[in-house]
Amino acid sequence: MSNSPKFVIDGLKASVENKEILKGINLEINGGEVHAIMGPNGTGKSTLASAIMGHPKYEVTEGKAILNGDDLLEMEVDERARAGVFLAMQYPSEITGVTNADFLRSAMNAKREEGDEISLIKFIRKMEGKMGELEINPEFMHRYLNEGFSGGEKKRNEILQMAMLDPSIVILDEIDSGLDIDALKIVADGVNNMRNEERGFLIITHYQRLLNYITPDFVHVMMQGKIVKSGGPELAERLENEGYDWIKEELGIEDETVGQEEEDFKMPMNTVAPEFK
Amino acid sequence: MTTQIVLPIDQNEVRENSQSKNEPEWLSNLRLEALTLAGQLEYPKLEKTNLNRWSIESYGKYKSTAPITSIADLPEAYQEALQDQKDNLLIQRNSNVVFKSLSDDLAKKGVIFTDLETAAKEHPELVQPYFMQAVKKEENKLTAIHTALWSGGVFLYVPKNVEVEIPLQVLFLSEDDSSIFSPHVLIVADTNSSVTYVDHVTSEGSSNELVHNSIVEVFVKSGAKVQFSTLHNLNDSITDLSYRRAVVENDGRIEWIIGEMNDGNCMSDTSTVLKGNGSTSDAKIVCIGLNEQKLNITTNATHFGKNSDSDMITRAVMNDNATAIINGVTKIEHGAKNANGEQTEKVLMLSPTARGDANPMLLIDEDEVTAGHAASVGQVDQNQIYYLMSRGISKETAERLIIYGFLAPVVSEIPIKQVSDQLQALIEGKLER
Ligand SMILES: Nc1ncnc2c1ncn2[C@@H]1O[C@H](COP(=O)(O)OP(=O)(O)O)[C@@H](O)[C@H]1O
Numbered sequence: 001m002s003n004s005p006k007f008v009i010d011g012l013k014a015s016v017e018n019k020e021i022l023k024g025i026n027l028e029i030n031g032g033e034v035h036a037i038m039g040p041n042g043t044g045k046s047t048l049a050s051a052i053m054g055h056p057k058y059e060v061t062e063g064k065a066i067l068n069g070d071d072l073l074e075m076e077v078d079e080r081a082r083a084g085v086f087l088a089m090q091y092p093s094e095i096t097g098v099t100n101a102d103f104l105r106s107a108m109n110a111k112r113e114e115g116d117e118i119s120l121i122k123f124i125r126k127m128e129g130k131m132g133e134l135e136i137n138p139e140f141m142h143r144y145l146n147e148g149f150s151g152g153e154k155k156r157n158e159i160l161q162m163a164m165l166d167p168s169i170v171i172l173d174e175i176d177s178g179l180d181i182d183a184l185k186i187v188a189d190g191v192n193n194m195r196n197e198e199r200g201f202l203i204i205t206h207y208q209r210l211l212n213y214i215t216p217d218f219v220h221v222m223m224q225g226k227i228v229k230s231g232g233p234e235l236a237e238r239l240e241n242e243g244y245d246w247i248k249e250e251l252g253i254e255d256e257t258v259g260q261e262e263e264d265f266k267m268p269m270n271t272v273a274p275e276f277k
Numbered sequence: 278m279t280t281q282i283v284l285p286i287d288q289n290e291v292r293e294n295s296q297s298k299n300e301p302e303w304l305s306n307l308r309l310e311a312l313t314l315a316g317q318l319e320y321p322k323l324e325k326t327n328l329n330r331w332s333i334e335s336y337g338k339y340k341s342t343a344p345i346t347s348i349a350d351l352p353e354a355y356q357e358a359l360q361d362q363k364d365n366l367l368i369q370r371n372s373n374v375v376f377k378s379l380s381d382d383l384a385k386k387g388v389i390f391t392d393l394e395t396a397a398k399e400h401p402e403l404v405q406p407y408f409m410q411a412v413k414k415e416e417n418k419l420t421a422i423h424t425a426l427w428s429g430g431v432f433l434y435v436p437k438n439v440e441v442e443i444p445l446q447v448l449f450l451s452e453d454d455s456s457i458f459s460p461h462v463l464i465v466a467d468t469n470s471s472v473t474y475v476d477h478v479t480s481e482g483s484s485n486e487l488v489h490n491s492i493v494e495v496f497v498k499s500g501a502k503v504q505f506s507t508l509h510n511l512n513d514s515i516t517d518l519s520y521r522r523a524v525v526e527n528d529g530r531i532e533w534i535i536g537e538m539n540d541g542n543c544m545s546d547t548s549t550v551l552k553g554n555g556s557t558s559d560a561k562i563v564c565i566g567l568n569e570q571k572l573n574i575t576t577n578a579t580h581f582g583k584n585s586d587s588d589m590i591t592r593a594v595m596n597d598n599a600t601a602i603i604n605g606v607t608k609i610e611h612g613a614k615n616a617n618g619e620q621t622e623k624v625l626m627l628s629p630t631a632r633g634d635a636n637p638m639l640l641i642d643e644d645e646v647t648a649g650h651a652a653s654v655g656q657v658d659q660n661q662i663y664y665l666m667s668r669g670i671s672k673e674t675a676e677r678l679i680i681y682g683f684l685a686p687v688v689s690e691i692p693i694k695q696v697s698d699q700l701q702a703l704i705e706g707k708l709e710r
């Protein structure tokens with residue numbers, strides 16, 4: 001299938017502020033597949049999402065991320081997006097003075113050739129339609145981007161953007177946090193409606209709840225900046241019932257987080273007088 | 278008398294100019310008194326800005342430019358903006374007014390809209406009691422110099438109960454760097470009248486240093502409403518020194534809309550004296566600084582009246598090595614019970630070498646009041662850029678969206694469409710050089 005994406009993450013390592021957080025991630029996502037990454041807080045899930053998208057704070061030190069044969073890591077953030085990657089962020093930014101509609105239209109036109117911009121009327125119709133499906137108040141079209149939105153409103157707005165931009169690889173980072181059960185169902189419907197052979201999903205969550213509504217094909221558990229266990233939907237169910245402790249026991253992990261351990265004290269070789277400010 | 282006047286204009290010249298224009302004696306005398314003061318007074322002391330280091334001495338000479346009969350005689354660039362404004366339009370080129378028109382309808386209602394030189398002769402009873410009364414010649418060297426050598430200018434009088442629906446429009450155009458370009462605008466809105474005044478202060482092709490030392494005075498009588506809007510885009514060899522001041526009586530209202538889009542240094546001081554009970558004011562100021570530009574922008578609201586209300590917003594975008602000192606002063610005098618004053622100053626810096634300073638000041642001598650201020654100075658947020666880029670938007674477009682978004686809360690609130698469009702175009706011109 002020519003339109004079915006193939007996304008390969010191979011040995012990806014990444015650091016923040018010189019702390020290594022991702023310690024070698026391997027993952028392959030194909031069109032039509034839904035992968036879930038689960039794991040307690042602080043295990044590196046958002047870092048993986050940010051490294052794939054290209055957040056400037058996250059430095060990839062090793063490994064590859066190849067989408068349909070193209071090296072994402074060589075691209076700027078906007079090029080990655082135009083190549084088909086979409087990240088619904090855990091903490092979307094608020095931007096004063098830029099309306100939701102203006103922003104989305106700029107984003108849609110960024111993917112199109114100059115001279116082939118979407119007409120205003122077509123755009124409005126499409127946006128109104130998608131907002132209706134996601135039960136977003138039509139007023140939000142002309143509200144400033146995420147400004148003053150509640151947590152749940154921001155999440156729905158992320159899904160709206162996904163629906164409008166029609167990406168081929170979708171990463172949802174904690175899209176379920178801050179959503180009540182009704183909103184969760186709406187968001188899950190939004191995702192399920194977009195499941196097809198031309199799109200692959202990576203759903204990051206630390207609750208199993210969302211996966212009751214979006215059934216994953218593959219489930220991966222992340223700890224200490226690595227995928228420590230993979231399986232099918234039954235793995236998510238077991239995590240729901242038993243929590244993460246059995247995995248930690250099985251693998252001999254005491255602290256599943258990454259990047260938070262005290263730095264080992266090393267005797268400095270060249271001592272320099274401390275600076276007092 | 279051995280006054281050390283650094284002006285390129287002397288007492289004789291001031292006298293001769295005044296005589297050759299047949300100015301009334303009170304005005305001639307005022308000019309000469311002011312000239313003496315100019316030799317004695319100091320330049321104003323501005324917050325964190327030393328005016329003495331700016332080029333503020335080149336005023337040029339009074340030179341008369343020939344009148345024109347229609348806007349078709351203007352350089353093409355200026356015709357378009359004035360297309361729809363055949364009436365109620367006044368044009369000053371360099372030192373003098375070259376075109377003026379007022380609709381019969383407004384003239385019949387008693388509206389006066391003419392150059393200030395003519396008004397001083399024909400309507401002294403309306404001009405003399407107000408001219409240089411909101412701003413005083415004794416304030417500092419700049420106001421004294423202005424009083425001595427202003428030329429051209431505008432006088433707008435709206436009689437009692439007259440509501441002027443269409444904006445009155447003025448173009449101030451400097452095309453010759455050796456001509457005085459220091460107009461004075463005097464607006465008197467009588468009881469329960471209302472009017473919208475729009476001007477554009479701009480320049481064409483000059484390259485030597487020149488000072489634009491202008492003063493605007495607005496008198497808003499009881500129950501009257503004045504919308505005053507001005508856009509400045511003078512070139513980088515012109516130093517813009519502008520005072521604007523309104524005195525607002527009971528239940529009167531002034532709205533200021535100001536776009537400081539110059540390429541040169543600019544001191545801009547916009548003040549409102551809320552004299553009457555229930556008087557209100559609103560000021561929106563947008564500025565952009567590039568290259569080595571220095572801006573010192575002040576908004577001031579002084580409350581005397583009970584239940585008076587003021588709101589002031591300034592937004593500045595600074596790039597390159599430009600510096601902006603943004604001052605907001607809300608002063609509530611003793612007795613101004615239930616007054617309310619709000620102000621916000623925000624500076625967005627686009628380069629690490631741009632400088633911005635926001636200085637909000639609340640000076641309150643009365644207990645029963647409410648007042649608030651907010652100020653911020655910051656760089657473009659990299660997380661916002663990342664967020665926009667993650668949707669496929671290029672870095673340049675992302676920055677543009679954020680910058681325009683920063684200005685939007687002011688620009689989108691401008692009630693006169695023509696002004697907000699023109700301001701938007703000037704903003705784009707400056708940011709997308
Ligand atoms: N922006 C950041 N600045 C500093 N440290 C960070 C940043 N992002 C992540 N980290 C580090 O990476 C660790 C993992 O964070 P994160 O990827 O957000 O985990 P998760 O999404 O699994 O909760 C954090 O504990 C922290 O030490």
Ligand SMILES: [Mg+2]
Pocket residue numbers: 045046047090173174
């Ligand atoms: Mg996270």
